[in-house]
Amino acid sequence: MRRLHRLPQEHVLMHLLQSHLEESYIPKKVLAAIPIDVDQSCIWQKLESEFDPRLLPALWLHDLGLSLDCNNNIINNGGSLVENSLSLRFSWKSFLGISHLLSNDVELKSLSLMRVLEDLPQYLVQRFVGLNYLYHSAPPPKQIGFLFHDSPTFYVPVDQEVSQDELELERLVSNYISHAEDGEFSSILITKQTARFQYIFNRSPQQSFWRKEESTTFFDSLDEVPLTKEDFEFDFNSFLSQPHGTPLDKELAATIVENLHQTPNFTKYFHEAKCIGSNHGDHYDWRFFKQLQYSEYEKRTVFHMLVRAWLQFARNSGLKTWLAHGTLLGWYWNGLALPWDADVDVQVSMSSLVTLAKEFNQTLVIDTSSLDLDQGIRSYFLDVSPSFFSRNMGNGANTIDARFIDTKTGFYIDITALSFTNDSNSFEFDGTSGKGKELIRMLDPNERNLAHTFSMDKENVRDILKGLREHYINNRTIFNCRNDHFYSLQELHPLKFTCFEGVEALVPLGYHRILAREYPKGLTSKFHEWHSFKPFLNLWVPYRVCKKDNYGNRCFDKETLLELKYMRQIIEAHKLQNVANSQRQLRNGFKDEETIRELKLSTFRMDPWVIRRSHIIRDLISAQ
DSSP states (O other): OHHHHHHHHHHHHHHHHHHHHHEEEOOHHHHHTSOOOOOOOHHHHHHTTSOOTTHHHHHHHHHHHHHHHHHHHHHHTTOOOOTTOOOBOOOHHHHHTHHHHHHHOGGGTTOOHHHHHHHSOHHHHHHHHHHHHHHHTOOOOSEEEEEOSSSOOEEEEBOSSSOOOHHHHHHHHHHHHHHOOTTOSSEEEHHHHHHHHHHHHHTOTTGGGGOOOSOTTTTTTOSSBOOOGGGGOOOHHHHHHSOOOSHHHHHHHHHHHHHGGGTTSOOOOOOBOOBTTBSGGGGSBGGGOOOSOOOHHHHHHHHHHHHHHHHHHHHHTTOOEEEOHHHHHHHHHHSSOOTTOSSEEEEEEHHHHHHIIIIITTEEEEEOOOSOGGGOOEEEEEEEOTTTTOOSOTTSTTOOOEEEEETTTOOEEEEEEEEEOSGGGGOOOOSOSHHHHHHHHHHOTTOOOGGGOHHHHHHHHHHHHHHHHHHHHHHTOEEEOTTOOEEEHHHHOSBEEEEETTEEEEEOTTHHHHHHHHSTTTTTOSEETTEEEETTTTEEEETTTTTTOSSSTTOOOHHHHHHHHHHHHHHHHHHTOOTTTOOSOGGGGSSOHHHHHHHHHOOSSOOHHHHHHHHHHHHHHHHO
16 A cells, blocks of 8 residues: 555656756856846756756757758758858867866866876876866867767867857857747757757758768668778878869878878877776776776676767768677677677778778767667767878887777777788798788688698698788788788678677678687687676676576576676577578568667667766755
8 A cells, every 4th residue: 555655756756857867957157147037946956067968969959950940041042051151169178077077076176297196096197187188288179970860970060269168158058048948948958959950950951061971871772791902902102192172182191291201100199098007097098088997887888889889970971890809709799799898899991991081080979879868978089090091010009090989988999990911921921920820820711720730841831821822912802900910802791781789780701710710719618808608698797607507597696687688689689690601681680670770779778977867866856
């Protein structure tokens, strides 16, 4: 009886929680500068002082929607529109809420650099250095791209001369309030603004002004994605000798010329948050580093959203990208990232890397593609190394060509391009070096395991390998990254569709062979990095969990079962696909089109920021 009495009250609580969770509250100091009366509830008074990463993107979308709608009316009435007539003002300080981070960090609040260097733990030094750089020195992104779930990505240039500041925020809020419906003065909904903007954007007669991709349906008509030799070639000397008619080509040529003098030993471009006495900072970009340790759930959620954003961005942009290294191995086992992996690895064709460098370098991608935007949004910074055009290892400091970086944590996706080079000629086939053995396994098309026959007939084996290498080089069908991982066209082509972390991805045709040579025990061993694979659950779990249950059918660990609940749909989708035994497109492994839609639009993990905010709101409601 008591339970029935409480039920309506619980429904009211959930309704209030959801309502407040969806709202992004406008700061009191901004509203104070605008002559308007606002209902200042105690919940608003608490939440308006908390940094909300959805607020600025929501105001941007509202402002851009008004401008775009105005442009549409001009064009529809016979007027003309100047290309790129829209732009945004930006500062990392406002976008990331750096003032909130510093004001809430007691240890960093009023420190001199000398005290930081002398007294603070290494991770706080790195945190301070990154925040200080973003606050004072970091250039703004060149453009901002908004990812939507059923529309082309919208790109708007960033004003490089004027920064976003409090006055600009007041302008955005004032503009919003002047067009807001009754009662919508103290908050804004990112879901509503996203839907409104998409409606305006989709009916714009000049849509191509603000989108990079020719068509978001490029891959829809394909059963598989072909790769050709031309995809892996870029002659920068030939490119520099040609006339450059577009501003993007001129800018790319200038970047190459500016960095040519460093060839082949370029200064290291990408830097990590190195902390003395720990290697945990090695997998965070130093600029966006916040802390060393995250909970297992938070880490997996960050990677889940990071992967989904990259794959959608790449697909919308027509980039040829596929899963690689440990990420490909994680896909092989269950369609998920390996839980112990500290980053994500993807490869791209050389032509796609040139596209990234020319059209998307220094782009801030704001992911509004989830249908559940009350769960929060995340943003990612795409950064391409200025030495991308050089395809040699050099001093080994720049083996990564680009990174797609989560701006909240500093976690990233490593992006490496494959290209045709003569680097394989530098290997002498002595059978001792690790990379040499990997190259031998790649050259041997009949799996004769020549890598282990040196003791029998070294000279004969060397002659066979040299002949195979010469064949690939003459046909220009051997490719490598700047870290000298080698691949043949026949094992890469064609790329096959699959599902990874719940979104459509691509893998090489010969993924099994590629993995077998890079990870000799990776396809068979169910024990790795203090984890074991439970076939019944189709999950990797820590050794300490269900030690005596190798199969997993008697594992009742709460965290493991919760993970299975979150990821079951992805794991089941992965089971339905079998690249090795099917000659048809992997999309056909899905049960139906509705399954594809659900996977593409669902976010399987809730943003940790939203979880923390919901706890604050619940406590405030309960206290009323």
